[in-house]
Amino acid sequence: MTELKHLEKPIGNIKKLEKVLKKIPVPKLQKFKNLQNSLLNAKKWSLTLLHNTEEDSYSLPYITNHAKKIIENFYTFEAKHPHESFPGGLKLEKMTHHAFCNIPVQAGSVFETEKRTDKILFYPVDKIINEIEHTFVKVEKEPRNKVKILKIYEDTALKKILLYKMEIYEFANEVFELPKKIEEIDIPTLKSTISAIHFEEVKNKVKIKDRTAIYKEEHPVDDWQILSECSVASNKAEIVDENGEVKVFETKIKERPVAFTIFGIGFERKVGWFPGAMIINVFKRKDVLSKKSSPEEYAEKHTYHLNGKKLQVSYKNLYLKGIYQIDKIPSLWSYASLTANSGKLNITIPIPIQRKIQDKETKEYKWQRTSPKSIAKAVEQILGTQRITYKGEEIYLQGKRAFIEKELLQIKEPPWLPEAQKLIKSAVTTYKTLQKLKRGIDYLSENTEDLSELEDLMPVKEIRNVQNDKQS
Numbered sequence: 001m002t003e004l005k006h007l008e009k010p011i012g013n014i015k016k017l018e019k020v021l022k023k024i025p026v027p028k029l030q031k032f033k034n035l036q037n038s039l040l041n042a043k044k045w046s047l048t049l050l051h052n053t054e055e056d057s058y059s060l061p062y063i064t065n066h067a068k069k070i071i072e073n074f075y076t077f078e079a080k081h082p083h084e085s086f087p088g089g090l091k092l093e094k095m096t097h098h099a100f101c102n103i104p105v106q107a108g109s110v111f112e113t114e115k116r117t118d119k120i121l122f123y124p125v126d127k128i129i130n131e132i133e134h135t136f137v138k139v140e141k142e143p144r145n146k147v148k149i150l151k152i153y154e155d156t157a158l159k160k161i162l163l164y165k166m167e168i169y170e171f172a173n174e175v176f177e178l179p180k181k182i183e184e185i186d187i188p189t190l191k192s193t194i195s196a197i198h199f200e201e202v203k204n205k206v207k208i209k210d211r212t213a214i215y216k217e218e219h220p221v222d223d224w225q226i227l228s229e230c231s232v233a234s235n236k237a238e239i240v241d242e243n244g245e246v247k248v249f250e251t252k253i254k255e256r257p258v259a260f261t262i263f264g265i266g267f268e269r270k271v272g273w274f275p276g277a278m279i280i281n282v283f284k285r286k287d288v289l290s291k292k293s294s295p296e297e298y299a300e301k302h303t304y305h306l307n308g309k310k311l312q313v314s315y316k317n318l319y320l321k322g323i324y325q326i327d328k329i330p331s332l333w334s335y336a337s338l339t340a341n342s343g344k345l346n347i348t349i350p351i352p353i354q355r356k357i358q359d360k361e362t363k364e365y366k367w368q369r370t371s372p373k374s375i376a377k378a379v380e381q382i383l384g385t386q387r388i389t390y391k392g393e394e395i396y397l398q399g400k401r402a403f404i405e406k407e408l409l410q411i412k413e414p415p416w417l418p419e420a421q422k423l424i425k426s427a428v429t430t431y432k433t434l435q436k437l438k439r440g441i442d443y444l445s446e447n448t449e450d451l452s453e454l455e456d457l458m459p460v461k462e463i464r465n466v467q468n469d470k471q472s
Contacts, residue, residue, distance in 0.1 A: 004448075004454070004456075004457065007444065007448065007454070007457065008457065010440055010443050011454075011457050013440060014047050014440040014441070017433055017440065018047055018437070021042070021433045021437070022043050024039075024426055024429050024430050025422075026043070026423070026426050027419050027422045027423045027426065029416060029419050029420055029423050031273065032420060034073055035070070035427060038066070038070045038072075038073060038427075039423075039426060039427060041069070042066040042067075042070060042434065045434075046061065047061065047458055047459075048459045048460065049455060049458050049460045049461070050460075050461055051460050051462050051463065052464065053462050053464065058451035058452045058454075059451065060444060060445060060451065063434055063437050063438045064097060064434075064438060066434055067097045067102075067431060067435070067438070068096060068097040070097075070431055070434075071095050071096055071431070072094070072095065072097075072107075074095040074104070074263065074274075074275045074276060074277045075092055075093065075095065075110055075271070075274050075275070075276055075277070076092075076095050076106055076276065077090050077093065077120050077122075077266070077276070077278070078091055078093070078279075078316070078350070079091075079335040079336075079348040079350040080116060080335075080348060081346065081348040082348075086113070086116070087114070088116065088335065088337065089118055090118065090119070090120050090333065090334070090335055091109060091116055092109070092110040092111065092117060092268055093106045093107065093108060093110060094107045094108050094109075094110055095107055095277060101155075101158070102158055102435055102438055102439075103130045103157050104128070104261050104279070105279070110271065117269070117270070118334055118335070119269075119332060119334050120266055120268050120276075120332075120333050121267040121268075121330070121333070122265070122266045122276055122278065122330065122332075122333060123330040123417070123421065124326070124327050124328060124330065125263055125264040125421050125424040125428070126263050126425050126428040126429075127260050127262045127263065127327050128260060128428060128435075129257040129260040130156060130157055130259040130260055130261065130281075131156060131257065131258050131259035131283075132153070132154050132257055133151055133153055133257075133258045134151070134152040134154060134232050134252060134254075135149065135150070135151050136149070136150040136152070136237045136250075136251060136252050137185060137249070137251050138150070138249050139178065139182050139185075144171065145170065145172070145173065146169070147168070147169045147178075147185065147190060148166060148169075149166065149167045149168075149169075149187065150165075150237060150247075150249050151165050152230075152232050152239070153258065153304075154232055158439070160228075161227045161231075162222070162304070163220050163221065163222045163227070163303070164220070164221050164227070164239055165218060165219070165221065165311075166217075166218040167216070167217050167218070168216040169190060169191070169194045169214075169215055170213070170214040170215075170216075171194050171197075171212060171213040172213070174212070175193065175197060175212050175213050176193055182251045183251055187253065194214075195213075195215050198211070198213045199215075220304070220306060220309070220311065221239075221241070221242065222303045222306070226241075226242060234252070235252060236249070236250050237249040237250075237252075258281075258283060259280065259281045260327075261277050261278070261280070262278040262280070262327045263276075263424055263427065263428050264276050265417065265421065265424060273414065273420075278320070278326075280317045280321060282313060282314060282317055282321065283311050283312070283313060283314065285303070286304070286305060315345065315383060319349055319382050319383060320350070320378075321378075322378025322379075323374075323378050324374060326352075329356060329357070331352035331354065331355045331356070331370075332352065332353055332355075332367075333350045333351065333352055333353070334350070334353045334390070335348050335351065336351045336388040336389060336390040336395075336404075337349075337388070338383060338385055338387065338389065341383075345383070349379075351370070351388070351390070352370050352375070353369065353370050353405035354368065354369055354370060354408065354409060354411075355368060355374075356368075367408065367411055368408075369402075369404070369406075370404055370405070371402065371403060372395060372396075372397040372398075372399070373397070373398070375397065376398055379397055380397070386398050390404055390405075
């Protein structure tokens, strides 16, 4: 029993989460009956050691099947550019749960692949953050000023570091004046100032020892073995480089979500009302839906697409992150195409043509047509253009034109909408709890040589014909 002492606390945490799971309220709603049933079934999960009496084998209770059944009630949508005779438009897709990654993902088209729709209504309710970018800074002042900026990308579902990269700026005192407090460094000004001087001195072939500013970007580290030895917390990051050297950063200056799923309620004219979601992943991953036969294979494939020394950015999703309160304001979505970066980038993006805004004077909510100015900043900053093409008409976003969509649609909300929003909230809370439970079960599996040893620490349930190849 003493050798299992280290498992008592994790098991205690799992039992606490089990109590949390059972207390999550599930509103009754006939409209989304399947989602309601999925939540009620998930609440029945309990921590028991499963003993297959026929084979005398032990296993831990499955969790991801509950998460999968919850997510399969949701549809997501994305804007599609015309391609191979397929029309442009919004493509409505089913969702599922990727067990190994422990996150919701797209699973396939709701309609036939070539079919698109032009408008989808979406009421955001809650969101799950799948990935966070942590930014740390470190300063050295001898022999010259040196500022190191570290960016770490953490999977919040698995609690694992996926990648890190570092930028190093070395400069003389006269180039940039450092403040007394590290966290007060104006990073954008520092980067632009030193990069400009550095590239000018390189162009003029100034000897390295005579340069006043040196900029170096270290290539991203995505080696799974190296990353497993790194750690990140709210106030400290510890990384191991490819030479095995440990580097510690103790000043965090920023933290932002770079992958998240907004859950809510959607409406499409043929499908009607449905549990909906918007998936936003700023950085692209390699084939997250491919089957993984082992942790080693997963580690190899579950990486970023790297374009040389750069991360490959999903511009559509990055643009979505720039839209004001996308996770809070109900919107009627359509789509627009644009050409950016001197004709090199031709994409179709979802745009909110109507939004439900609260009147400042009456405090009442009403639907309004979307002004181009409300999305112009995101389009211009991220995609480098001020023009979109909507319904065949080119629109200059910064111009005087009042609205993108001339017609204001009168949206009639069903009386059960508030209860449906509560149900979605419960679904997100349940899903987050299942994610935490899976981490706990995975920890037990990874730190127990023989599961039968857990008999003294949790209830045992006798079962028959368990499929031993299933993963918890």
